[in-house]
Amino acid sequence: MEQRTKPRIGITIGDISGIGPEVILKTFLDNRVLHYCTPVVYGSAAAINKYRKLLNLEGFNFHSITAFDQLHPKKVNVLTCVPEDVEFTPGVPTPATGALARAALLQAAQDLKDGHIQAVVTAPIDKDNTQGEGFQFPGHTEFFTTHFNAPESLMFLVSEGLRVATVTGHLPLKEVAGTLTPELLIRKLTILDSSLRRDFGIQKPKIAVLGLNPHAGENGLLGTEETEMVVPVIEQLRNKGNLVFGPFPADGFFGTRSYKKFDATLALYHDQGLIPFKTLAFETGVNFTAGLPVVRTSPDHGTAYDIAGQNKADETSFREALFTAIDILRARAGA
Numbered sequence: 001m002e003q004r005t006k007p008r009i010g011i012t013i014g015d016i017s018g019i020g021p022e023v024i025l026k027t028f029l030d031n032r033v034l035h036y037c038t039p040v041v042y043g044s045a046a047a048i049n050k051y052r053k054l055l056n057l058e059g060f061n062f063h064s065i066t067a068f069d070q071l072h073p074k075k076v077n078v079l080t081c082v083p084e085d086v087e088f089t090p091g092v093p094t095p096a097t098g099a100l101a102r103a104a105l106l107q108a109a110q111d112l113k114d115g116h117i118q119a120v121v122t123a124p125i126d127k128d129n130t131q132g133e134g135f136q137f138p139g140h141t142e143f144f145t146t147h148f149n150a151p152e153s154l155m156f157l158v159s160e161g162l163r164v165a166t167v168t169g170h171l172p173l174k175e176v177a178g179t180l181t182p183e184l185l186i187r188k189l190t191i192l193d194s195s196l197r198r199d200f201g202i203q204k205p206k207i208a209v210l211g212l213n214p215h216a217g218e219n220g221l222l223g224t225e226e227t228e229m230v231v232p233v234i235e236q237l238r239n240k241g242n243l244v245f246g247p248f249p250a251d252g253f254f255g256t257r258s259y260k261k262f263d264a265t266l267a268l269y270h271d272q273g274l275i276p277f278k279t280l281a282f283e284t285g286v287n288f289t290a291g292l293p294v295v296r297t298s299p300d301h302g303t304a305y306d307i308a309g310q311n312k313a314d315e316t317s318f319r320e321a322l323f324t325a326i327d328i329l330r331a332r333a334g335a
Helices: 020-028 031-035 045-054 095-114 140-147 173-179 182-198 225-239 250-255 270-281 316-332
Strands: 008-012 038-043 063-065 077-080 119-122 154-159 162-166 206-210 243-248 264-267 286-290 295-299
Touching: 008 095, 008 316, 020 031, 020 038, 020 045, 020 316, 031 038, 038 045, 038 095, 045 077, 095 119, 095 140, 119 316, 140 286, 140 295, 154 182, 154 270, 162 182, 162 270, 182 206, 182 225, 182 264, 182 286, 206 225, 206 250, 225 243, 243 250, 250 270, 264 270, 286 316, 295 316
Parallel strands: 008 038, 008 119, 038 077, 063 077, 119 295, 162 264, 206 243, 206 264
Antiparallel strands: 154 162, 154 286, 286 295
């Protein structure tokens, strides 16, 4: 990756009782990362400093700021988003750590909207613990979709050689079948096709669609969603020249590595796509919110409270999320 004009990348600290601060620190221990972006960590300088000492990462240096006009273009900037230090214990989320995660997210989103930063990488939050004024959403995807007034977005998990998107996201399983409609499926496939072209430079994307039911419905024996909805949508889009195929039974599709024949796979619900994706690409996977006017990525893991503060967290997925955001910015700029 050659050096070009550096974008300013906002990084939300997530829940500081989780592994977010650790993977952030470990990513920027390598100063070469600063050749490609100017990072702005939204959260708490005191919390970052505590983890720096706790994890014995004294090689990590940062520039503490309280306003954007104090930004240093050649350092890791940490912007403190709350007026007082937050007391916390690694592995133990509290209302205060949730409030900090929320404050960091809200400020980063506003700075992204105002053009102060060019993209956001979000460290993991505790979705329940983060709820409050300004954030009453099932997750980051829904928050950014609403905040940027996007009519629709797409949860898109990406890794080298594997891209999986989902039609429904953070939704109870019992509500999935009733939510799926031909119109929704068409909208999600349209976003996926557009993102593959715009964000990943694939001129003629080839997309696989999974079935909802076991064995993709077995011709109606195990469910009719495939014959009544999925197949007609695929045929409609193929008649327009789109390379869309399926529906495929999810288990055999991933078990035989059939995903390698496609540029992306569209799963119909959250776990159908995320379980195989995380099994195959957990360390390198990135969660990208496609369909937005802005760029937002995150690592594909959660807060991992069970290992927080123990110097066990692997920063690979977070680092990949950072570089994916940079690459997408370049692709959108036509670089």
